[in-house]
Amino acid sequence: MKLDGSVALVTGANRGLGRSLVKALAKAGVPRIHAGARNPLHLPDFGSQTPVLPLELDITDGAQVARAASHASDVTLLINNAGLLPHGGAMSISEQDLRTSMEVNLMGTWRMARAFAPVIEANGGGAIVNILSLISLHNVPPFAAYSAAKHASWAMTQSFQHNLSGTGVSVVACFPGGIDTDMLAGVPAIKAHPDSVAASIVKAIMRGDAEVFPDPVSAMQGPALLGTDRN
Numbered sequence: 001m002k003l004d005g006s007v008a009l010v011t012g013a014n015r016g017l018g019r020s021l022v023k024a025l026a027k028a029g030v031p032r033i034h035a036g037a038r039n040p041l042h043l044p045d046f047g048s049q050t051p052v053l054p055l056e057l058d059i060t061d062g063a064q065v066a067r068a069a070s071h072a073s074d075v076t077l078l079i080n081n082a083g084l085l086p087h088g089g090a091m092s093i094s095e096q097d098l099r100t101s102m103e104v105n106l107m108g109t110w111r112m113a114r115a116f117a118p119v120i121e122a123n124g125g126g127a128i129v130n131i132l133s134l135i136s137l138h139n140v141p142p143f144a145a146y147s148a149a150k151h152a153s154w155a156m157t158q159s160f161q162h163n164l165s166g167t168g169v170s171v172v173a174c175f176p177g178g179i180d181t182d183m184l185a186g187v188p189a190i191k192a193h194p195d196s197v198a199a200s201i202v203k204a205i206m207r208g209d210a211e212v213f214p215d216p217v218s219a220m221q222g223p224a225l226l227g228t229d230r231n
């Protein structure tokens with residue numbers, strides 16, 4: 001996909017991987033970027049000349065998602081980045097943790113993709129990139145609510161890939177390993193820098209990859225896991 005003529009929207013752009021994605025897209029020449037955040041007042045200075053337009057966006061709020069799709073009607077590249085990780089195994093998580101994980105990681109991603117697919121198609125085509133996780137392919141029992149939601153989101157991503165074929169909207173599945181952000185704070189793991197993960201994701205979008213393994217752990221483990229997990 002050519003990025004210099006595209007308009008991007010990144011969800012959860014205020015911190016972590018989302019903030020790095022905005023910077024990487026600007027560096028790659030995307031001329032206009034909508035930065036979605038639950039609280040746009042918390043958006044950082046992205047330090048780029050590219051216009052970054054704040055967009056109030058809680059992906060669990062259907063009315064806000066609909067407003068975003070009508071306000072950001074120039075979008076050709078949606079990066080579904082917002083997510084959350086409740087800790088706890090299947091016996092210890094609360095029902096609320098499971099619901100919230102499903103609501104954000106599955107339903108929110110689905111809600112955004114469904115709202116923006118027609119926008120992107122009407123703008124001549126483009127891409128939706130769902131930031132999933134290696135955990136979408138490999139269950140991690142101490143993160144039971146996250147594992148369940150990210151597995152489900154990978155299944156939904158495959159449905160979008162099928163259902164949107166022929167519309168000019170490609171659907172990209174991205175499977176990062178550990179990233180050094182707030183999400184994994186205090187969790188011992190190999191963690192890639194969010195800027196390097198974002199740079200790999202942007203390169204993969206430009207190449208037109210359908211599946212993205214954007215860090216060394218993901219690149220080493222992901223393809224084999226994907227081979228055994230495709231629906």
Ligand SMILES: NC(=O)c1ccc[n+]([C@@H]2O[C@H](COP(=O)([O-])OP(=O)(O)OC[C@H]3O[C@@H](n4cnc5c(N)ncnc54)[C@H](OP(=O)(O)O)[C@@H]3O)[C@@H](O)[C@H]2O)c1
Nearest residue numbers: 012016017038058059081082083133176178179181182183
């Ligand atoms: N960190 C990792 O090791 C890792 C590995 C694989 C995949 N991922 C995936 O990468 C993506 C980014 O994660 P991260 O590491 O950057 O996490 P993070 O630092 O915790 O940031 C999460 C972002 O998602 C936003 N968010 C949460 N719920 C939201 C909602 N209902 N509506 C809109 N935005 C919401 C947060 O906004 P607030 O600031 O308002 O809370 C924040 O901007 C996630 O999809 C995550 O699952 C992360």
